[in-house]
Amino acid sequence: METTLRGVGVSHGVAIGEVRHMSTAELEPSTARIAPQDVPRERKRARRAMEAVAADLVARGNLAGGEAQAVLEAQAMMARDPELSADVERRIAVGSTAERAVYDSLHAYRALLAGAGEYLAGRVADLDDVRNRIVARLLGMPMPGVPNSDKPFVLVARDLAPADTALLDTSLVLGFVTEEGGPTSHSAILARALGVPAVVALEGAVDLAEGTVVAVDGSTGEVVVAPSPEQRERLAGIARERKAMLATATGPGATSDGHRMPLLANIGGPADVAAALDAGAEGVGLFRTEFLFLDGRKAPSEKKQVETYRQVLEAFPEGRVVVRVLDAGADKPLEFLSPSEEPNPALGVRGLRALLDHPDVLRTQLRALARAAEGLPVYLEVMAPMVADRADARAFADACREAGLRAEVGVMVEVPSAALRARSLLQEVEFLSLGTNDLAQYAFAADRQVGALSRYQDPWQPALLDLVAMAAEAAGAEGKSCGVCGEAASDPLLACVLTGLGVTSLSMGATAIPYVRATLAKHTLAQCERAAAAARASESGDRARAAARSVLSGE
Numbered sequence: 001m002e003t004t005l006r007g008v009g010v011s012h013g014v015a016i017g018e019v020r021h022m023s024t025a026e027l028e029p030s031t032a033r034i035a036p037q038d039v040p041r042e043r044k045r046a047r048r049a050m051e052a053v054a055a056d057l058v059a060r061g062n063l064a065g066g067e068a069q070a071v072l073e074a075q076a077m078m079a080r081d082p083e084l085s086a087d088v089e090r091r092i093a094v095g096s097t098a099e100r101a102v103y104d105s106l107h108a109y110r111a112l113l114a115g116a117g118e119y120l121a122g123r124v125a126d127l128d129d130v131r132n133r134i135v136a137r138l139l140g141m142p143m144p145g146v147p148n149s150d151k152p153f154v155l156v157a158r159d160l161a162p163a164d165t166a167l168l169d170t171s172l173v174l175g176f177v178t179e180e181g182g183p184t185s186h187s188a189i190l191a192r193a194l195g196v197p198a199v200v201a202l203e204g205a206v207d208l209a210e211g212t213v214v215a216v217d218g219s220t221g222e223v224v225v226a227p228s229p230e231q232r233e234r235l236a237g238i239a240r241e242r243k244a245m246l247a248t249a250t251g252p253g254a255t256s257d258g259h260r261m262p263l264l265a266n267i268g269g270p271a272d273v274a275a276a277l278d279a280g281a282e283g284v285g286l287f288r289t290e291f292l293f294l295d296g297r298k299a300p301s302e303k304k305q306v307e308t309y310r311q312v313l314e315a316f317p318e319g320r321v322v323v324r325v326l327d328a329g330a331d332k333p334l335e336f337l338s339p340s341e342e343p344n345p346a347l348g349v350r351g352l353r354a355l356l357d358h359p360d361v362l363r364t365q366l367r368a369l370a371r372a373a374e375g376l377p378v379y380l381e382v383m384a385p386m387v388a389d390r391a392d393a394r395a396f397a398d399a400c401r402e403a404g405l406r407a408e409v410g411v412m413v414e415v416p417s418a419a420l421r422a423r424s425l426l427q428e429v430e431f432l433s434l435g436t437n438d439l440a441q442y443a444f445a446a447d448r449q450v451g452a453l454s455r456y457q458d459p460w461q462p463a464l465l466d467l468v469a470m471a472a473e474a475a476g477a478e479g480k481s482c483g484v485c486g487e488a489a490s491d492p493l494l495a496c497v498l499t500g501l502g503v504t505s506l507s508m509g510a511t512a513i514p515y516v517r518a519t520l521a522k523h524t525l526a527q528c529e530r531a532a533a534a535a536r537a538s539e540s541g542d543r544a545r546a547a548a549r550s551v552l553s554g555e
Ligand SMILES: C=C(OP(=O)(O)O)C(=O)O
Pocket: 184, 286, 288, 327, 414, 434, 435, 436, 437, 438, 439, 485, 486, 487
């Protein structure tokens, strides 16, 4: 019988196909003990397996490129961690088999990470994947991962490890559904990069029977189980309509009555530039530079940074590129910057705060940006993450001036205090960029890494829309710009609402750009404003979405 489940749609498109589950069953090796003379052999086996898995992750990263590569390289580093291998060897020395030692050691490491705070939840999933891979290799079992099938299918998993999503064969995997994860989890970001429809945080996903037909709508978050022929036809019709709509909308972003809304891309490095250009991005609205820093225990050299930034800047002649300085801490901890122990890292020394504590790292990055832009016709804009007040904004603007940076300087609005006092921040800087992912996290006091709290991450929440409106109004009053670069901008309907709230540009993962462009082009600015007012007057995220939809479809 047909039933409809609702999760969080994180990557647009409709997929209809049979369920295939990811083979992620945790392999628990036996606790049998080894004889002392077997210790050297087991140590060798452990070392080889850990290195082989690390090398495989690096190779997958090289093939995947972009944000996926940085994530996979970070996983490879876990497998090559000297402390981990020392612990494995200690366990073998007292009688564990190689596989049991790896299993126990990574379990202990996992408990340590989990105990360090929920902010490491994403990393814990990556670590589990590393453990499963090494143990499977040692036991001679197939690697956990995407099932073999010669027929296209919908992939279902508790959560997807970056190693799997990065190399998904998109001709076989029609879409994916996960029980865990949120709109800003690795799986969601990678799904959008791949252009595969995806729904995350779907309760009951792992209980879907293998082979059942499901229809996944990555825009609405709906998963229809065993859809009737009529329902299948309806969804296929929606998919066809969307495709046709995409084909007709091209060029710069604008409403149907010509109100310009530049559509920019969020990127993690030069490897993401091609997709941004393909989607017709008018520039980059968020260059997350931390992907450059993730694979090391120290900051990359100024020279390496100049090379990387220049590759991106060269790709957008006459375009706009907004670079965010390093955003370390909380969900993106960096050994050389983040304090080792903080009771509450999301509220700790992260983003600009960590950079102001390490002025050398900030200075090097700003100098590298200044050098990268030399002689290029690009409009470089540089912004700081996690700015809470005017003193933060001033400190960042001072650092930019001291580094000789000739670029527009701005700040992200990710903390409610920054939205509340946006006008005061704009006395120090030239533009604002709303990071709605963190703004939701801090407005609702709900850790964005915790799947169980994903309802608070819904960017349709009227309280979040109020904060967006405040920042946009302040920027309008100061004659300055205020873009959105959080995931909110990638929802086509919400993009109309954000336009109606007065934001001046929208930046998103490249695959969402055509959808947003096509939807904006169907509505006037006045319609967007009415939809925004209706959404803000609602009492919940769901009602705000329904109210905006009704305004926009009824006109
Ligand atoms: C764009 C944002 O930054 P990130 O997701 O990288 O924290 C945000 O917080 O909305």
